[in-house]
Amino acid sequence: MENITALGGDVYEIDTRMAGFSGITAGYLILSDRPCLVETGTSTSAPVVRDALHHLGVGPDDLATVVVTHIHLDHAGGVGDIARYFPSADIVVHEKGARHLADPSRLMASARMVWGDRLDTLFGELSPTEASRIRALGDTGAVDLGNGRTLASHYSPGHAKHHVGLIDSSTGDLYVGDAAGVYLPQTGDLRPVTPPPDFDLDTALNSIALFQALAPERLLFSHYGPVQEVEDILERSAEELKIWVDLTRQAKSEGMDLDHAVAMVRDRTRGRYTALQADDETAEQFELLSGAPSNVAGILHWLDRVAP
Template sequence: MMQKLFDHTYLIDGLDLGMKERTGIYVLDNEQLTIIETGPSQSFEPIRLGLKQLGYEMTDISHIILTHIHLDHAGGAGQLVQHATNARVHVHPSGYKHLIDPTKLIEGARVVYGDAFDRTFAPVLPVPKRVVISQEDGAQLHLGNDRTLTFFHTPGHAMHHISILDSETNGIFTGDTVAVYYKSLSERYDQCVSVPSTSPSQFDPAMMANSWEKIRRLSPDVLYLGHFGASQQTDQLFLNSEQLLEKFIDALRTEAQDAKRLARILQQTVQDHFQLEQLTDDESNMLSVDCQVSALGLIHAYEKGRIELDG
């Protein structure tokens, strides 16, 4: 359930959607205990147990950092702060009001997840305004023990997205900006298997490409992905996303109306790209979920004029 990545850096499996290696919560074990991402409310118990393994209680958390406010990354924040009573919650300025009043987040997620919303995300609770801190581009947070986090605005997956540069590991917590990384598939096929995340409702390919370049210029040694885990194959992660985003948009040219059909095309595209001949049920289900959400985002971006299909 919890894995040590580096000194003072750990990964808790949040068991999002009831799946292993789906959504990760990172723990920075420094003078000021910090977690990055909360996952949905269902990740509360894995977080509690993971911290207990390190000898901590919820009240020991000083900082909770959210790369963005999609519910699979931040839906559990309101519940968590009821127990992490000494924590401050750090978020992109555009996400600030939605943490305090998650009504629109809930409405948007219900459109995507339908009848599965309650069992997937409920409860989604408001975060008290007094504990929420907006982080501007370039702002820093000092955790003690000579460890500093620097926040960068990285839109593309969502307008309210930040990535966080860690001085101790020269790593960047990228949330969903760079890729969705399939750890078990990567290990089993001995290659870096990852896809770009084009989920609704703010996906913007031009902004995403700019954010990729912004992160690249920081020359990270490791990328910490929201889904799922850490990878030092940084160049390959970017290359996969660039190549597959192009293929995703090509797929959109063949199907720009039926999201279910587009999702099936995307999944086959990914399997062909990496020559994934045999998937377990869990691997297929996880890839299917990502392709379904990405299909919705691609179609929405096309309808809003953020993707052009001429030529």
């Protein structure tokens, strides 16, 4: 199947084809003794992911675990559907996100407020998962991949208060979710993801420092794909956060409303990203994943809390 890429170490990247796009959201299958899916993608992606797992020999009762880095709909929107397709799998999530997988009503209502009618085409509807199948992680935890291999969980809020990073004891792969930003392999661009209401700069920088301390062999981005230049990318991730915060703080100090702040930050950062000088489709893809309005709104929300 053309949406499956073998990454070595029994790890397979699955393009979950969010909203029909390629190269936007990745799920990862660890085909160990106890097969584990990291990230489900959206609800509308669930059949794509199911078919990829079946193609890789993982039948309905073979999947042991589904782990999500956090409960945003581009990462976990398909959890309820995947749980139904693979009835033997445990569903693993940080304890701050667990109740929203069991009862997604509040999460879906707030997503509807943000996205409006676009919600249905971009994400679909997160279906509930039986509470008995959900395993909640604390600040650290581990998923048994079989044969002595584990996927260790490390609490990494900043992007979202229910976010974890996951490191594979066998490969040294670190699944970074959104805590290190969005990486675009076509152009090598990296941009932060700082949506409201949870973004907090110090917490986000501490999460990146934690990732550096874990000394991973490789970073696996949910958006998008594997990156070998671990130290360089994590340093860039911290630098990008500081630049966006500094510019947004300047806009706020000049009394700009959200629209003017977004326009200013977008204009001042445009030259940093090759994708925005590329073809329209690549630029649209980048903006969908790390939209300036959402990023600036999240930073302003944080600034209002820490420096009203």
